[in-house]
Amino acid sequence: MNLYKDLKERALKCNLEIPKHGLAIYTFGNVSAFDPHRAVFAIKPSGVPYENLKADDMIIVDLDYRVVEGKLRPSSDTKTHAVLYRHFQGVGGIAHTHSTYAVAWAQANKAIPIFGTTHADHLQYDIPCTGQMNDEMIRGDYEEETGKQIIKTFEHLSYKEIEMVLVASHGPFTWGATAEKAVYNSAVLEEIAKMAYLTLQINSDAPLLKSTLIEKHYQRKHGSDAYYGQIEGE
Amino acid sequence: MNLYKDLKERALKCNLEIPKHGLAIYTFGNVSAFDPHRAVFAIKPSGVPYENLKADDMIIVDLDYRVVEGKLRPSSDTKTHAVLYRHFQGVGGIAHTHSTYAVAWAQANKAIPIFGTTHADHLQYDIPCTGQMNDEMIRGDYEEETGKQIIKTFEHLSYKEIEMVLVASHGPFTWGATAEKAVYNSAVLEEIAKMAYLTLQINSDAPLLKSTLIEKHYQRKHGSDAYYGQIEGE
Amino acid sequence: MNLYKDLKERALKCNLEIPKHGLAIYTFGNVSAFDPHRAVFAIKPSGVPYENLKADDMIIVDLDYRVVEGKLRPSSDTKTHAVLYRHFQGVGGIAHTHSTYAVAWAQANKAIPIFGTTHADHLQYDIPCTGQMNDEMIRGDYEEETGKQIIKTFEHLSYKEIEMVLVASHGPFTWGATAEKAVYNSAVLEEIAKMAYLTLQINSDAPLLKSTLIEKHYQRKHGSDAYYGQIEGE
Amino acid sequence: MNLYKDLKERALKCNLEIPKHGLAIYTFGNVSAFDPHRAVFAIKPSGVPYENLKADDMIIVDLDYRVVEGKLRPSSDTKTHAVLYRHFQGVGGIAHTHSTYAVAWAQANKAIPIFGTTHADHLQYDIPCTGQMNDEMIRGDYEEETGKQIIKTFEHLSYKEIEMVLVASHGPFTWGATAEKAVYNSAVLEEIAKMAYLTLQINSDAPLLKSTLIEKHYQRKHGSDAYYGQIEGE
Numbered sequence: 001m002n003l004y005k006d007l008k009e010r011a012l013k014c015n016l017e018i019p020k021h022g023l024a025i026y027t028f029g030n031v032s033a034f035d036p037h038r039a040v041f042a043i044k045p046s047g048v049p050y051e052n053l054k055a056d057d058m059i060i061v062d063l064d065y066r067v068v069e070g071k072l073r074p075s076s077d078t079k080t081h082a083v084l085y086r087h088f089q090g091v092g093g094i095a096h097t098h099s100t101y102a103v104a105w106a107q108a109n110k111a112i113p114i115f116g117t118t119h120a121d122h123l124q125y126d127i128p129c130t131g132q133m134n135d136e137m138i139r140g141d142y143e144e145e146t147g148k149q150i151i152k153t154f155e156h157l158s159y160k161e162i163e164m165v166l167v168a169s170h171g172p173f174t175w176g177a178t179a180e181k182a183v184y185n186s187a188v189l190e191e192i193a194k195m196a197y198l199t200l201q202i203n204s205d206a207p208l209l210k211s212t213l214i215e216k217h218y219q220r221k222h223g224s225d226a227y228y229g230q231i232e233g234e
Numbered sequence: 235m236n237l238y239k240d241l242k243e244r245a246l247k248c249n250l251e252i253p254k255h256g257l258a259i260y261t262f263g264n265v266s267a268f269d270p271h272r273a274v275f276a277i278k279p280s281g282v283p284y285e286n287l288k289a290d291d292m293i294i295v296d297l298d299y300r301v302v303e304g305k306l307r308p309s310s311d312t313k314t315h316a317v318l319y320r321h322f323q324g325v326g327g328i329a330h331t332h333s334t335y336a337v338a339w340a341q342a343n344k345a346i347p348i349f350g351t352t353h354a355d356h357l358q359y360d361i362p363c364t365g366q367m368n369d370e371m372i373r374g375d376y377e378e379e380t381g382k383q384i385i386k387t388f389e390h391l392s393y394k395e396i397e398m399v400l401v402a403s404h405g406p407f408t409w410g411a412t413a414e415k416a417v418y419n420s421a422v423l424e425e426i427a428k429m430a431y432l433t434l435q436i437n438s439d440a441p442l443l444k445s446t447l448i449e450k451h452y453q454r455k456h457g458s459d460a461y462y463g464q465i466e467g468e
Numbered sequence: 469m470n471l472y473k474d475l476k477e478r479a480l481k482c483n484l485e486i487p488k489h490g491l492a493i494y495t496f497g498n499v500s501a502f503d504p505h506r507a508v509f510a511i512k513p514s515g516v517p518y519e520n521l522k523a524d525d526m527i528i529v530d531l532d533y534r535v536v537e538g539k540l541r542p543s544s545d546t547k548t549h550a551v552l553y554r555h556f557q558g559v560g561g562i563a564h565t566h567s568t569y570a571v572a573w574a575q576a577n578k579a580i581p582i583f584g585t586t587h588a589d590h591l592q593y594d595i596p597c598t599g600q601m602n603d604e605m606i607r608g609d610y611e612e613e614t615g616k617q618i619i620k621t622f623e624h625l626s627y628k629e630i631e632m633v634l635v636a637s638h639g640p641f642t643w644g645a646t647a648e649k650a651v652y653n654s655a656v657l658e659e660i661a662k663m664a665y666l667t668l669q670i671n672s673d674a675p676l677l678k679s680t681l682i683e684k685h686y687q688r689k690h691g692s693d694a695y696y697g698q699i700e701g702e
Numbered sequence: 703m704n705l706y707k708d709l710k711e712r713a714l715k716c717n718l719e720i721p722k723h724g725l726a727i728y729t730f731g732n733v734s735a736f737d738p739h740r741a742v743f744a745i746k747p748s749g750v751p752y753e754n755l756k757a758d759d760m761i762i763v764d765l766d767y768r769v770v771e772g773k774l775r776p777s778s779d780t781k782t783h784a785v786l787y788r789h790f791q792g793v794g795g796i797a798h799t800h801s802t803y804a805v806a807w808a809q810a811n812k813a814i815p816i817f818g819t820t821h822a823d824h825l826q827y828d829i830p831c832t833g834q835m836n837d838e839m840i841r842g843d844y845e846e847e848t849g850k851q852i853i854k855t856f857e858h859l860s861y862k863e864i865e866m867v868l869v870a871s872h873g874p875f876t877w878g879a880t881a882e883k884a885v886y887n888s889a890v891l892e893e894i895a896k897m898a899y900l901t902l903q904i905n906s907d908a909p910l911l912k913s914t915l916i917e918k919h920y921q922r923k924h925g926s927d928a929y930y931g932q933i934e935g936e
Contacts, residue, residue, distance in 0.1 A: 441577060
């Protein structure tokens with residue numbers, strides 16, 4: 001019995017959510033699932049179309065970027081995932097997509113303003129956009145540096161409260177306690193990105209969501225007295 | 235035999251119209267079906283994905299917000315539905331979605347202007363957007379207050395002639411004589427919202443529909459001499 | 469054997485192209501198929517959802533608006549179809565949809581400029597938008613007047629070369645030698661309407677297609693020396 | 703056994719990618735597959751709907767525009783394909799679509815600026831738009847001249863590094879080492895075209911991608927030390 005069978009199946013299932021939700025075409029994008037006990041993650045192989053993916057194609061990689069198991073090359077973004085797992089304690093999954101509206105905001109080099117309750121149901125802040133990486137970072141260990149650029153963006157932000165970021169001129173990375181949550185966040189981000197785009201087209205002076213509404217919507221779903229969703233374990 | 239079997243099945247069927255028409259992703263949105271004789275309504279449980287919903291998951295709630303039957307927690311928007319049923323006599327169903335274009339107008343804090351006959355086929359007025367709720371309302375019994383904010387918006391408007399509203403910075407609520415009509419109105423609202431958005435992008439001075447056309451289109455479908463559709467009962 | 473069996477089946481098939489190509493939701497829109505020998509046309513019944521339509525539901529109507537056969541009420545737009553059949557010799561089918569981008573141009577009260585060869589492959593002119601109907605026309609025999617307004621718009625235009633029109637603040641009507649061609653024109657119009665919309669968003673000074681290109685593309689498909697498509701009868 | 707069986711089947715398969723990826727409606731667009739040994743290509747017949755296409759419908763044409771085999775008329779764009787095969791050594795497939803966003807940029811007569819890494823993953827330059835063809839070219843051997851206009855556009859550009867072009871006021875042509883790659887490029891171009899459109903709507907001053915990022919993303923996928931994708935032959 002393969003040690004990583006469950007982890008690979010989970011990673012496969014979550015990678016397949018990307019084409020299912022229209023978050024990328026062809027081979028674009030990737031999801032990884034982390035096993036905190038073994039300190040390894042399963043990630044999509046590089047450049048393989050989603051329709052051909054099998055659980056056994058997933059690559060097991062440790063936090064020092066070493067392939068632990070797998071016949072194929074891991075995603076070219078593997079080091080970015082590893083850096084985030086090293087720094088973001090408690091994160092169990094990471095997703096990277098090229099979803100159209102989120103990429104457009106990233107290419108516009110703009111954070112996504114918090115305009116409504118759909119946004120506040122998931123996070124209380126604008127969705128941050130990193131600064132541009134400098135040439136040294138880009139010419140150096142690029143994917144590692146991409147991870148570090150994200151970490152730097154969260155210096156004064158909480159990665160537990162904001163489970164998503166736009167890498168400037170590139171596209172979105174999202175994460176969560178599980179790989180399922182990470183890819184869910186990618187789909188939610190794309191929807192929020194589209195809504196915010198349309199909002200500004202309709203009203204370029206659209207008001208930001210007022211702080212009481214932000215707090216209310218976030219707390220009713222995520223606070224200690226949350227009443228959205230079902231009580232787990234019941 | 236369960237007393238509420240029919241009501242639950244109807245609520246289930248109408249909730250499933252939401253993903254079918256692309257009006258929300260994941261667990262967003264909810265529809266309820268009202269039984270005026272028992273003064274209860276069946277509503278979607280909170281935070282349960284549409285693909286997993288069964289009729290028996292629907293929650294039966296009375297107009298004082300009490301759960302009459304059901305094992306799961308009802309939608310977090312349940313009180314808003316109850317307030318509307320209490321005040322809008324004759325309404326048999328309510329739908330709340332996060333459909334993209336309707337939400338964009340709500341986030342823009344703008345009523346949707348009546349630009350064409352697709353709009354006038356359904357209502358003779360701009361689709362209203364509520365004012366912002368004040369902090370006291372938001373910090374108080376929020377979902378009840380959301381219902382009251384809608385009622386206030388209809389102080390000088392007819393909820394029978396305008397079966398839809400945008401809650402500012404939040405999204406659309408729609409209703410109708412039946413739950414089927416309520417969710418139909420959600421899909422129609424989304425289409426009208428998209429058409430109005432595009433109209434203004436093409437011509438920022440687009441004229442409002444002239445009053446004779448508004449009246450003609452509305453009356454041929456809803457007036458005493460309506461000739462749109464089939465004669466019921468025949 | 470029903471005299472109108474073939475005509476009804478053809479009308480049904482063409483009506484079903486409307487939801488298949490996403491040209492209208494629910495019951496919106498209608499297609500008719502004309503039989504020039506009997507001077508009658510088969511048209512969709514009013515307000516019946518596409519998913520429930522059967523060939524036998526189609527209504528046979530003559531050019532004086534009389535129902536010749538059929539148990540249901542014909543489309544509320546029936547008189548508009550009849551007026552067009554009376555005036556547009558050789559037209560064998562008419563389609564009316566509420567397709568999103570075409571409606572947006574109609575609501576913007578703007579003709580669709582000829583920006584590219586996709587447009588010129590089908591017609592050599594801007595797609596006209598009628599003027600506003602006056603109040604007398606609207607309060608009078610509205611659907612008949614709608615047909616007359618279209619006729620008036622074509623006073624100095626050729627309905628054989630321009631098989632489509634936007635009725636101001638309403639939406640598109642298209643026609644052709646057959647019902648199949650009429651509904652094909654509706655789908656093509658929607659695509660052209662979307663392309664023209666995007667073109668102006670990208671470049672508000674986008675140039676109209678030059679006349680040599682207009683002529684070339686139209687003639688290679690429709691001229692006496694056309695070489696697009698297969699030679700019929702071979 | 704037919705000499706061209708494989709080539710025709712490949713051309714069919716790649717033509718069917720056009721409707722699958724939503725790159726054209728009805729009969730619009732065409733893909734050809736080139737056999738360098740026999741110096742012929744298989745191309746879609748003119749004006750035949752995709753849903754009816756069979757491998758045997760593909761036409762075999764040589765580089766002097768002569769039909770070598772096939773009962774139907776080849777695509778009206780056949781000469782454009784032939785010109786490109788004659789001048790672009792090593793190209794094994796060509797695709798022409800009417801995809802909505804790429805056509806909109808072509809109609810806007812604008813090159814698509816390189817705004818992000820999705821673009822740089824595929825090419826290091828703006829996607830060029832040809833100049834307008836003059837009247838002599840249009841009235842002359844139009845499709846041949848269209849090919850020549852593309853060749854002229856690449857006078858100082860590399861067709862191996864830029865496998866796509868917008869023909870002004872018309873639409874996109876793409877190519878590649880294989881027909882599969884050519885049609886892949888059509889889908890990628892459409893996605894890049896949409897992202898660039900949205901980017902400018904969000905931020906009309908969006909910065910072009912910096913040169914280090916362009917080089918990094920292109921080289922990691924296409925350079926001698928590329929590490930994107932799997933090593934072929936392994």
